[in-house]
Amino acid sequence: MIYLIIFFVLHWFASVFFQTAFLHRYASHKMFTMGPVREKIFFIFTWMSQGSSYLVPRAYAVMHRMHHDFSDTEKDPHSPHFFKDVISMMLKTKEIYTGFVTGKLTAASKYCQDLPVWEKFEKFAGSSYTRLAWGALYTAFYLLIIIKFDLSYFWLLLLPIHYLMGPIHGAIVNWCGHKYGYSNFNNHDKSKNSEPIGFLLMGELFQNNHHKYPTSANFAKRWFEFDPTYVILVMMHYTGIIRLQNK
Numbered sequence: 001m002i003y004l005i006i007f008f009v010l011h012w013f014a015s016v017f018f019q020t021a022f023l024h025r026y027a028s029h030k031m032f033t034m035g036p037v038r039e040k041i042f043f044i045f046t047w048m049s050q051g052s053s054y055l056v057p058r059a060y061a062v063m064h065r066m067h068h069d070f071s072d073t074e075k076d077p078h079s080p081h082f083f084k085d086v087i088s089m090m091l092k093t094k095e096i097y098t099g100f101v102t103g104k105l106t107a108a109s110k111y112c113q114d115l116p117v118w119e120k121f122e123k124f125a126g127s128s129y130t131r132l133a134w135g136a137l138y139t140a141f142y143l144l145i146i147i148k149f150d151l152s153y154f155w156l157l158l159l160p161i162h163y164l165m166g167p168i169h170g171a172i173v174n175w176c177g178h179k180y181g182y183s184n185f186n187n188h189d190k191s192k193n194s195e196p197i198g199f200l201l202m203g204e205l206f207q208n209n210h211h212k213y214p215t216s217a218n219f220a221k222r223w224f225e226f227d228p229t230y231v232i233l234v235m236m237h238y239t240g241i242i243r244l245q246n247k
């Protein structure tokens with residue numbers, strides 16, 4: 001049982017970290033810089049951590065930049081205030097995101113500047129075969145542990161969370177982060193700081209702070225707030241892996 005819990009927790013936090021660090025803070029906001037080789041390493045780690053639900057950084061970034069400009073208005077790609085439930089919000093988000101991945105949708109050029117692009121890798125990582133292979137791997141691991149330790153097959157109910165890890169994190173942040181919690185700033189939108197569950201999303205749920213200071217790498221703004229991803233980024237900065245802006 002412990003192996004399944006460790007696997008779940010590792011997959012959850014690795015996926016959250018690369019989503020917030022690479023897709024959000026780097027690809028969308030350029031809060032730090034790094035050389036081309038390191039950028040490719042981040043691409044690969046993001047793919048490995050998100051696995052079957054890998055999100056293409058450039059499409060994520062374009063959509064996210066629009067979210068900032070149109071936060072909680074009708075043009076926001078995923079404001080919870082324009083959908084009756086989280087599923088319909090995420091289906092619409094998926095449609096817009098897929099449009100940017102395939103090129104069916106285009107955005108104003110100001111949203112498309114300075115995006116990380118690695119076409120060959122995006123094609124491979126985003127293909128149905130690769131996604132299915134990840135899904136098969138998660139399933140095989142669960143079955144192996146269940147059979148080896150004679151555990152209940154109810155553990156398999158956790159598998160859909162592994163299959164959809166990236167979008168599930170996105171759904172929690174987009175829904176809760178603009179609906180539940182407190183505000184430090186008036187951003188003329190409905191962004192909130194959804195504490196105390198924020199640690200599960202490694203700082204991403206400080207949406208109210210982040211919309212006020214969208215280029216600040218530290219999402220925590222008051223003495224009792226803590227952004228674990230920022231601490232990791234500072235360590236990566238001082239070890240020379242990345243270069244944080246404004247440091």
Ligand SMILES: [Zn+2]
Pocket residue numbers: 067071177178191207211
């Ligand atoms: Zn937001």
Ligand SMILES: [Zn+2]
Pocket residue numbers: 024028029064068210214
């Ligand atoms: Zn942002």
